Amino acid sequence: MKQRLLWLLFVSQVFAEKPSVIIVGAGVSGISAAVKLIENGITNIKIFEAEDRIGGRIHTVEFGDNFIDMGAQYCHGENVVYDTVKNLDLLEHAELFSAPKMYYSNGSHLQSQLIQDLETVVTNYDRDINRTKGVSLGEAFLEKYQNTILDKYKNDPETHKLASDGLIFAHSTILMHEGxxxxxxxxxxxxxxPVKGDQMMVWKKRGYDMILDVLLKRYPDPSQKIPIEEKLFLKKKVTKISWSGTPVVELSDGTTHKADHVIVTPSVGVLTHEDLFDPVVPPRKQEAIKSMGFDGIIKIILYFPEKWWHDSDSTFFFLWDRRDLExxxxxxxxxxxxxxTNLVALVRVPSNPHVLIGWVSGGLIPEMEKLPLDVIxxxxxFVIRKFLGRDYNITEPKAVLRSDWHNNPNFRGTYSYEKNGYFEEEVHYQDHLAEPLTHGTTPVVLFAGEATHPTHYSTVHGAIESGRREADRIIALYP
Incomplete structure (x- = not known):
């Protein structure tokens, strides 16, 4: 009897040392945190996800002849995503931008030296512009463009006009990259x-949601999968996180849940728009949230039963004449x-041969997300036929999809960027955003997600690294 009592006391003490953790959001950062915790013996976990699926801004759906990605699509370099799947033959180079075609709004195919110069300056803008505190990306690019493009062709009126029109294309394309x-x-x-390696890799099988299956060990051997189903609660939106003592999470259904630690992973767009915390977070974190921009782009996904483009075609770019714009x-x-006019490019999907994706950027995104699909x-x-109808016999699409990340209250945008007016070389606001809220010296509310990564924000690999970072922070408290 005495031995059994001692054993029960020992077991109760061991389990008492194992913390309870609530993870807010089942995007890739939340899933990565959960997997890391479970693999290190911390299994008293609840994951509350407002959507009816996991993945967050990774959203792969069946469409056309295969699958397409409504959100994250490309693996950028030899990062943690690449390292996780490199032995599984899941990624391949996307031959999308090696030989793009640029068309003018009068229907002509542009192939001049100017177009090569324009493609070069737009492709390399992030590397070549002057980085100046208090100067916006647009101002820096305009200075670069003036020096490398407009001045070069100033004595050729016809080409100079085309170069001036190229500024509209440059603006739209850069917004597509920046979000x-x-x-x-x-x-x-x-x-x-950026990390080294191929910056434009795509998925051979299905889409980006393959990374979720690999992280959860559902692929390639389902018998090894991480038991996460019983810890996952979908369509459960968190409305309040109280953190003055033991953290308490309140859901939209009115239920409350206590835990030793809460890992918060919603986008910076959600953090900006919603009053989640009681008490409010410290000024340093409020400033960090304000420092990160979070707007959006749109994908328009078109399925054509009859292909009208050539097998050698990969990407069409659209450059508007200012008079046509008016x-x-x-x-x-x-x-x-x-x-x-905000439809920037039309891109082929390698794994889905009858599908093209139109990329849209600019300030009309919120209104465009509300348009009926037939108008989209x-x-x-209209744009495709206006630009390409002279060289191609354009057929009619059978089906269309459109992303709507900005107007979805569970995301409110696509990916983060550093806002003008806040950037300082020596200050990483992402690190400030990642700082946990503490009770005494104990971190009780922790922050993950791509916007909390100091150098890989706006990426899936940054999101994964941030989730693992916060899991490690908890694991270190319970050696």
Missing amino acids: AFHWSRPASGRHYK GVTKEFSEGPNSWV KKGSM
């Missing part, structure tokens, strides 16, 4: 650091004014 509504919003300086509403008037379809086809 901002206007290039005055991001800072010219940034702390982002008169475009006379040609297509449905939806917000001139929204069709008609507007997209």
Whole structure:
């Protein structure tokens, strides 16, 4: 009896030392944190996810002849995503931008030296612009463009006009990369650091959600999967996190849940718009949240039963004549004014041979996300036929999808950027955002997600690394 009592006391003490953890959000950062905790013996976990699925801004859906990614699509370099799957033959190089075609709004295929120069300066803008405190990305790029493009062709009026029109294309393309509504919003300086390797890898099988299956060990051997189902609660939106003592999480259904630690992973867009914390977070963290921009882009995904493009085609870029811009509403008037001019590019999907993705950027994103799909379809086809109809016999798409990340209250955008007016070379606001809220010296509310990574923000690999970082922070408390 005495031995059994001692054993029960020992077991109770061991389990008392194992903490309870609530993870807010089942995106890739939350899933990565959960896996790391479980693999290190911390299994008293609840994951509350507002959507009806896991993955967050990774969202792969069946469409056309295969699958497509509504959100994250490309693996950028030899990062943690690449390292996780490199022996599974899941990634391949995307031959998308090696030989793009650029078309003018009068239907002509542009192939001049100017177009090569324009493609070079837009592709390399992030590397070549001057990084100046207090200067926006747009201002820095305009200075670069003036020096390398406009001045080069100033004695050739016809080409100079085309170069001036190229600024519109440059603006739209840069916004596509930055995820901002206007290039005055991001800072010219940034702390982002690319990793080595191929920056444009795509998934051979299905889509980006393969990384979730690999992280959870559901692939390649399902018998080894991490038992997460019983810890996962979908369609459970967190509305309040009280942290003055033992953290308490309140859900939209009115239930409350206590835990020793809470890992918060929602996007910086959600953190900006929602009053989640009681008491409010310290000024240093409030400033960190304000420092990160979070706007959005749109993918328009078109399925064509009859392919009209060539097998050698990979990407079409659209460059508008300013005069066509001014008169475009006379040609297509449905939806917000001139929204069709924000369709920047049309890109082939390697694994889905009858599908093209239109990439849309700019400040009309919130309004465009509300447009009926039939209007999106008609507007997209107007642009495609206007630019490419001279060289291609354009067929009609059978189905269309559109992403809507910005107007979804559980995301409110696509990926983060560093806002102009906040950037300082020696200050990483992402680190400030990642700092835990403490009770005494104990971290009780911890922060993960791509926007909390100091050098890999806006990426899936940054999100994974941040989730593992916060799991490690908890694991270190319970040696």
